[in-house]
Amino acid sequence: MTEHIHIDFPHKQAAHCESGVAANLLSNQGIALSEATAFGIGGGLFFAYLPFIRLNHLPMVTYRGAAGSLLKHISKIPGFTLACQTFSKPEQAMEALDKKLADSIPVGLQTGVFWLPYFPKALRFHFNAHNLVVYGKQGNDYLISDPVFPGPVKCPAEDLAKARFAAGALAPKGKMYHFSQVDEGYDQRRAIIKGIDMVSKMMTGSPFPLIGVKGMRFLAGRLCAWPRRLGAEKADLHLGNVVRMQEEIGTGGGGFRFMYAAFLQESGSQLQDAQLSTCATRLIEAGDQWRVFAAMAARICKKREKSGDSYACAAEHIRHCADIEEQVFISLREWVRQVS
Amino acid sequence: MGLDNLEHELLEAICSTCNLQDVDIASIQADAPLIGPDSALGIDSLDALEIVVMVQKEYGVRIESENSSRIVLETVATLAAHIRTHSPQLTPQ
Numbered sequence: 248m249t250e251h252i253h254i255d256f257p258h259k260q261a262a263h264c265e266s267g268v269a270a271n272l273l274s275n276q277g278i279a280l281s282e283a284t285a286f287g288i289g290g291g292l293f294f295a296y297l298p299f300i301r302l303n304h305l306p307m308v309t310y311r312g313a314a315g316s317l318l319k320h321i322s323k324i325p326g327f328t329l330a331c332q333t334f335s336k337p338e339q340a341m342e343a344l345d346k347k348l349a350d351s352i353p354v355g356l357q358t359g360v361f362w363l364p365y366f367p368k369a370l371r372f373h374f375n376a377h378n379l380v381v382y383g384k385q386g387n388d389y390l391i392s393d394p395v396f397p398g399p400v401k402c403p404a405e406d407l408a409k410a411r412f413a414a415g416a417l418a419p420k421g422k423m424y425h426f427s428q429v430d431e432g433y434d435q436r437r438a439i440i441k442g443i444d445m446v447s448k449m450m451t452g453s454p455f456p457l458i459g460v461k462g463m464r465f466l467a468g469r470l471c472a473w474p475r476r477l478g479a480e481k482a483d484l485h486l487g488n489v490v491r492m493q494e495e496i497g498t499g500g501g502g503f504r505f506m507y508a509a510f511l512q513e514s515g516s517q518l519q520d521a522q523l524s525t526c527a528t529r530l531i532e533a534g535d536q537w538r539v540f541a542a543m544a545a546r547i548c549k550k551r552e553k554s555g556d557s558y559a560c561a562a563e564h565i566r567h568c569a570d571i572e573e574q575v576f577i578s579l580r581e582w583v584r585q586v587s
Numbered sequence: 588m589g590l591d592n593l594e595h596e597l598l599e600a601i602c603s604t605c606n607l608q609d610v611d612i613a614s615i616q617a618d619a620p621l622i623g624p625d626s627a628l629g630i631d632s633l634d635a636l637e638i639v640v641m642v643q644k645e646y647g648v649r650i651e652s653e654n655s656s657r658i659v660l661e662t663v664a665t666l667a668a669h670i671r672t673h674s675p676q677l678t679p680q
Contacts, residue, residue, distance in 0.1 A: 262655075367623075397658070491632060505651045535643075542640040545633035551606040 256353045256382035258392040258399050262506060265317045266291055267394025268355050268378040273327075275353060276429040282394075287510030288324065288438040289317035290445040292503055294572075295458050296466040302416075305488040308466065310503045314376030314417055315357070318424065320445070324438045326430030333420040337408040340421030344381060344389075347425065353382040353392075357422035359413025365393070365400040375417040381407075439514045444583045446507070450576040460576070463569035467562040474558055482558065487548040490541045504534030504572075522582050526575050533571040540564035590617050593667045601663075604641045605634045617664040635660055642666070648673045 261267020322329030334340035383390035473482035515523030
């Protein structure tokens, strides 16, 4: 019977769902891991400007790795095994979920935000890669630790089934996962080095001009030309999208930089390595620059420019971010070479 | 819930930053939603960015992640409380 199940699960609010779920699931299995460290060892930071991928007719800009990549990278760390299933039918998927709960296993789910009734209506949008943890069931309601909420929430079974089988881009197909093996003695130092190596290479060593710091400079070049090429109205929509797409309220591209900086700070303390702390400070500067860019972009979009605000100036801020991040990640690549 | 001095000052700064005109600050409750569809000021996520930058510049207080932005910018009372806790220029009331 799965009607009244309550598994002890440490709910902790997080800035982003995937890193939050990873940290909470691992913490539940005895690995005290902050969200920032989960983000770092999962190689969560990234940048790409992908104009050939359109969302709402606007080019895609991403400040973090693809949805699902963080958990995938963490699952490859020696000592961790992530058991993952997808389903073709909602009935099978919900039955499998009930069985895991009956076995006292909290499980992560990939869901579509639009179908989760506990989200305020204004925040329900069609994003199908939202992660949460189900840790129990009371009658027809599932008990959910959704990391973007301050406390646990409940969701009726029918709504959860809809959210697990939301259609469209990144359709979850009932995806359900849990860590089937967690070695408490895993080599965290090695995981930190590998996570930093992965992100540093991607940010500074990609041959593709749309990825990493090259992608930032490419975006800056395009952004300068938007008013001329697209006209004022469309240019403003594109500019707003650069700021708004990934981070909804108040962080403006800087949020992931701040989180990665927190990971570097924590790792610097743990490994007693001052170079990581220095890189963290520089990355906070990059985050601040992203934020200044975003505030300027917001003023331009809202038609309340201050003196000096312009597309060209906004592009300069992005180039400055690229310069700082290039220095940080080249320095981290050297650090990886030294300590490996 | 009425406004204290800092909350009043913050609302003035927000109106100035976001170029909001004809706002009767005295009629705004300290615990009313600051951002989103229920905001009396009509502030959206792009405005929130400017508020975050203004707070950092004027009060020396950083609002770091999306998560804390959501919590801190929930109402003018939560924003004022965050500034009181973290500002080197202000002592907690």
